[in-house]
Amino acid sequence: MTRYKLTISYDGTKFHGFQRQNDLRTVQGVVEKALSKMTKGKQVNVFGSGRTDAGVHAFGQVIHFDYPGMMPAENMLKAVNSLMPLDILVSSASIVDENFHARFGVKRKTYQYRVDCGYYTDPFKRFYTGHYPYTLDVDKVQIALKDLVGEHDFSSFAASGGVIENKVRTIYSATAVYNKSNDELVFEFTGNGFLYNMVRILVATLLEIGNGRRDVHDFLRLFEVKDRQEARGTAPASGLYLKEVFY
Amino acid sequence: MTRYKLTISYDGTKFHGFQRQNDLRTVQGVVEKALSKMTKGKQVNVFGSGRTDAGVHAFGQVIHFDYPGMMPAENMLKAVNSLMPLDILVSSASIVDENFHARFGVKRKTYQYRVDCGYYTDPFKRFYTGHYPYTLDVDKVQIALKDLVGEHDFSSFAASGGVIENKVRTIYSATAVYNKSNDELVFEFTGNGFLYNMVRILVATLLEIGNGRRDVHDFLRLFEVKDRQEARGTAPASGLYLKEVFY
Incomplete structure (x- = not known):
């Protein structure tokens, strides 16, 4: 058995998320199906750095799997890519030792979120941005x-459905860049989880803070109250990109 | 009754084409449903300049319909847009006389076709280009x-399923521009139909000519033989855009 680490990018528009689901097209399911072709039917389990929901995209999702056999990483990259649909691309591959784990070894992750601020959304941004056609003070x-x-403590910002008890996380950087040419606000968040x-x-x-509907320092209050009902909204999946995973 | 002409753009990725079909999400179906909300249930028939297939996009599709009532064109534009999903946008609206017909009045149409020439396709171009990762001599x-x-006579270039007898058409311009920055070849065709x-x-x-698999003047032969079997291939729907319709 040889453990491979692959970095993959995908357009999430036509996937029902990352995680394998019976009869639904998912990223994990498509990759596992390709690998089972390479092993002549032997199941290979794929582990991702984490799930992405339906419609969420990835520039740099990381996966690992144990392959029954051995080939150079470059050959693995070509072999898997030749079996991928056009909305998934393997961008790099390497052989790693058995201590590497795509999920448990994560040190940091970077997510990007693209917001289309135009009054009307460009139809061709529909599946690739969130849309916020309201007043927005970027300084706030x-x-x-x-x-x-x-x-x-991010308890106020965890959707129900999670099973993790400890909701303390560290954010290393959180930025927003407004791009006038395409009227987009692009967020980036890097954190340990x-x-x-x-x-x-x-x-x-x-966005509610930028709109003036919340106090500019409302996060300080939300960290204290630890109540999901206080944060309310969830921006659409279509604007979210898993940009990079660090080990 | 007032006749309105609307120019609409749409991302065809999640539409089963333009033409109304029972239980399937189509452009005509979505627009007619919106109009029937505005008329409190009264059916309004929408006429397009022509059909686009599933996955084909439009920057400037033109439609017309007769609305039971009268409002300024600007209000119609806003009203319809407020009922559109985010992957359709009405970009202009005008009131036209009863002699205007979106389909029968067409003088010229311009189509664009985007080809991704990269060895690997960018997953985010999957639904917006065709893909040709082979040798391509743009000069040819x-x-x-x-x-x-x-x-x-374009008989060699008409898919079966069409019912039109006369297959003579005039092409006014046919161009291709290779863009090095994104490794794309973009075709534009303007013709009377x-x-x-x-x-x-x-x-x-x-693309087969550019690849060297056909003689550079093979079109002259194909016009003569009038045989669809000779032209063979069909580039994927995802790269095609109805750019503009002229009346």
């Missing part, structure tokens, strides 16, 4: 982002 | 495009 968003950096839907809830809250 | 493509311009799948068959033939 920038101030609020500073409150996110550091170690905090993210709870279920956490980035999408953070973005929805940041 | 340019020479072949000149043969297309003018009045020709296009047969079913004609643009996609022309593109597939042009």
